[in-house]
Amino acid sequence: MVYLVGLLSLVFLVLAILVLTRLTSVLKGVNGDTPTQESEGASVSNRVNGLLFLVFFVVGAGAAAWSFIHASQFFLPEASSPHGRHTDNLFWLTMSVITIAFVVTNALLFYFAFKYQYRKNHKATYYPENHKLELIWTVIPAVVMALLVFTGWRAWRDITKEAPENALAIEIVGKQFNWEMRYPGVDNDKLGNYNYKLIDAANSLGIDLEDESSFDDVTVSNEMHIPVNRPVLLKIRAKDVLHSVFIPHMRVKMDAVPGMPTRFWFVADKTTEQMRNETGNQNFKYEIACTEVCGQGHFSMRTTLIVEDEDSYNKWMAEQKPWLTKNPEYLARVPEKLKAKAAKYAPADAAAPADSTAAPVEEGVGATTSASLR
């Protein structure tokens, strides 16, 4: 509805301009003189255009302020990470600085256009330079910039520094067109190695079973669970083309690059439950999106993020079966010397050590190029 009002005012603006210009040509006709440069300058059309700049500024500033207030309910969705609140503050600080500059410079521009429009027998002021003035308005932006850069740089440095020791490392892998997650599992805190050449229909992340840290790794593909108030380190990679992990509420964004693992760590300090109460929206969910164009499904790489307290997280984690347990045929890929350790992850109902002949065979790949994720 509100936009209807906006549209209507637009239509009226157009009509106003049409009427004014029509008036101009009528008046010109009345005067009947040949429009030379001089008379054209002094003509009604010049006055109309000068006035329109003033009108544009006043109406435009009003419309900008109104629409800003109206739209602001959706701005920067409630931040749920400490670094996010910090950058939000910096955003609004910078925004207020540039809003002042925006209003002042545009006001001067349009006011001068109106004020100093052509007058007959008037001569403009010959004013080619003023070094003092130029120095002032070079130095002021420079100083303001320096302050903004400094605050921004400190925030950037804190955000991008090494993740704390106790951070929970989770691997998130982008592919056309969804995200897959891998957790280090409950028995050791380490993600096992991977190798993209080991990828097949079941082993979609290329988990390398020659690394014993892989045995207890857990993979999830529809949602990501993280504990509240504990640093989470996202180890990000891509299988096919570029993707970018974007968690709007956490102020997290980092590209997923094939062949080059990236990372981003953050602390979520509000659980999904808390956000539901805060926003009053009982269906609230944190979401993970893709922000690097990756093909036709780019707009629908949605995954939900569930932030919960440590206990629920641990409970959820304990319910997850390691990937190896879910895919016992891959036990055959485990090297002989680690078979004993891997046996623990064989599903309870399956006959222990699977026969190596029954398993998918893929010889001679992997070992040489296994990337370490430690």
Place this chain on the structure above:
Amino acid sequence: MATVETNAASSAVHVEEHDHHEELSFLRKYVFSEDHKTIAKQYMFSGIFWAIIGASLSVLFRLQLGFPNMTLEWLRPILGGWIDESGKLDKEFYLALVTMHGTIMVFFVLTAGLSGTFSNFLIPLQVGARDMASGFLNMLSYWFFFLSSVLMFSSLFIETGPASGGWVIYPPLSALPQAMSGSGLGMTLWLMSMAIFIVSQLLGGINYITTVINLRTRGMSFSKMPLTIWAFLLTAILGLISFPVLLSAALLLIFDRSMGTSFYLSEIYIGGEALPNIGGSPILFQHLFWFLGHPEVYIVLLPALGITSEIIATNARKPIFGYRAMIASMIGIAFLAFIVWAHHMFVTGMNPFLGSIFMFLTLIIAVPSAVKAFNYITTLWRGNIVFTPAMLFSIGLVSFFISGGLTGIILGNSALDIQLHDTYFVVAHFHLVMGAASAFGFLAGVYHWFPKFFGRMMNPTLGHIHFWLTFVGIYLVFFPLHYIGIAGFPRRYYSFTTYEAFRTFGDLNMFVSIAAIFTFTAQFIFLWNFFYSIFKGKKAALNPWNSNTLEWTTPLHPGHGNWPGEIPAVYRWPYDYSKPGATSDFIPQNVPYSQTPESNLPHENALIALEKEIEAQNYNDQFKQPH
């Protein structure tokens, strides 16, 4: 006035001389012409053609974004299979539209259309040269551009669709046909077209630089050059240094696509198979691309700023404020343009330390940009402003430059860029500061120099209406896009209904789409005015805007060689408007100080002694007679 007399006399000479000229064949005169004015017109018409195509594509994807539930069945006669069974726009075709809109607007409209038109037209006319340094290379430049246009245009009609990975064509998406259909033949055509386009740009750029350095008329020192020429010179230098890097990026991508190399590809599993490529880096492509991509922003913007400087000074009847500061800030911007490219890559996994360096460098650009904005505003102060359509577009440009430039301060800050990168905030930012501002520079230039191009005037009232509708329309489109960006909406999304976080603002998106269609429609006023005036416009006066620069000393229809007799000498800077004591409110560059004792400043009286020296100069053999 002395100049008017000289002009009248010289055009008389021109008529006599015309008989001696051997008439060129139609083909040599209008098609494969070596005359810079004809080539400029060819660029102008091509630029306008591409602008219509590019803008139409944007209307198509705005329909999808503003009215996601609308059936587009009525577009099937044009788009055919790109409308799927349910009557909606095909998802990949949506990406193709976005990609081609960006490519066409940035390269074919605002690089070739803007720079190609006005550098070609104004450099010889304003520095006082018979033509470009090499007319032949200049012709080649246009026809290479034409060939590249044909290739790019043909890619719109192939079955697998044009390139679709975004105008930045990041690999691996653009390298692997199995990733999306647009990365097949469409991408091949894109790369071939761009490679040829770069050749065209380099030929043009060499010519611009050589002409400005070597073919200036007597007395036209660098400190007396109009700001337009300074802007074109710096633009050409930027292009000459950065376009070859894009060529290398494109060549390596061609190798990766068809020869099995791994410059950009590593550890990829796609379409059920693991590719053998190891060791390449997609980030390498981004570095190479943005090493052109960022200067490209200024390649597009600087000519517009140069044009605006000239038009604002002329129509405010005032010297441009801070002529030297304007040059210094353009040089500063041009230099900094080369060392800020990685601010497009803060969140690509690039070393964060590098990110902080690029943040420092990026925010420095705000300083020369601010100086330019302040200087424009001060030029208006206490002026005597005539609102020609060109002047309106120039003031509009300054407003866009400020509004769009300011949000760059937010995006250049790497910490804030985390949230805003690849959202509509970026889209709003660069459309204002680079897209709309440069487009306004183009329109301002067309309105201002139309009398010189075609010897006729455009209708000013239609120009005024065109300006107001476009100015209001562009703000209505791009101001709300900032809001959508602050709310976190990512770019290049076919639809926003998948996410709860992006489900708001449906009505605002509709509003933006309506405003975009409105603005697009308003351009037909310009098109009508433009084509009508070429044939039926009022006959122009020799110097309709009472301007100081040399192009207005040529005959109404300058022939080959521009000036029928000697090329005028230059004695003063181009901004002697409203000089105290002068009888007229403008003194053209070719009026010697000895003729204006009433208005000379003390140091200018000293320059009278040098006039003989200037007149004695003769840098090239064509200055007395056009050959």
